[in-house]
């Protein structure tokens with residue numbers, strides 16, 4: 001197949017992706033989507049877009065559905081992405097570490113749309129720096145979730161190409177990574193053990209104990225208003241009162257009806273008490 005999707009084919013794939021993952025492919029991305037689907041056509045030896053759609057919808061298509069979703073998602077990520085967010089998280093962790101009751105309660109953090117785990121492991125690094133060896137005896141739990149099973153396998157392997165750590169300060173690189181024989185960087189397993197990965201579609205509620213802090217970054221750019229609203233409602237259900245939510249720097253929640261309160265650019269909070277007026281969302 002050497003042509004892009006025709007408008008009608010594009011619409012059918014668009015609707016399937018939107019229904020399953022909430023991801024909205026605008027019409028101008030037809031070439032990008034066509035290229036991604038062509039790779040699956042090649043991998044499955046399917047001759048046409050229509051045959052591939054039939055395969056996805058057939059009873060034997062379940063495995064291919066996962067591979068298809070893996071191929072239409074964008075997984076770009078790296079350690080210490082957006083320094084401002086990490087400064088904010090570090091300050092939050094330092095304050096919490098000074099509160100004996102909170103310290104006893106521990107630190108439960110969610111890296112939603114975790115991709116290859118760079119964000120979840122950055123959380124572990126910052127908490128380790130703040131709390132000290134063995135996390136100062138505090139219970140630390142980081143959950144990384146993503147739609148893509150393939151990228152989660154990479155996350156569990158915790159091995160990275162050097163460009164994933166381009167924003168990582170050299171002393172951090174030295175302390176928390178070791179070079180492998182193939183010149184990749186292996187993240188420290190003593191820290192990796194506090195991070196758990198699980199497949200989860202943000203369009204669905206997450207069955208989990210509530211979190212103290214949620215990173216939901218650089219995924220809502222692919223969602224339209226109703227999908228963003230749905231994801232934020234689900235996130236609200238699994239956050240503790242007073243918990244923070246950080247979204248990607250370029251992700252506007254302007255005009256999205258959602259329950260978090262705006263604090264500063266890309267940083268939101270669940271009201272500590274029911275009385276505080278919740279977010280008629282800004283920014």
Ligand SMILES: C[S@@+](CC[C@H](N)C(=O)[O-])C[C@H]1O[C@@H](n2cnc3c(N)ncnc32)[C@H](O)[C@@H]1O
Nearest residue numbers: 021073076077113115147148201202217218219
């Ligand atoms: C660009 S990466 C963001 C990674 C990281 N949060 C960051 O900011 O660097 C976007 C991730 O969102 C995931 N994703 C897309 N749609 C999703 C959905 N409906 N549910 C869960 N994850 C989704 C993709 O698989 C991809 O790994």
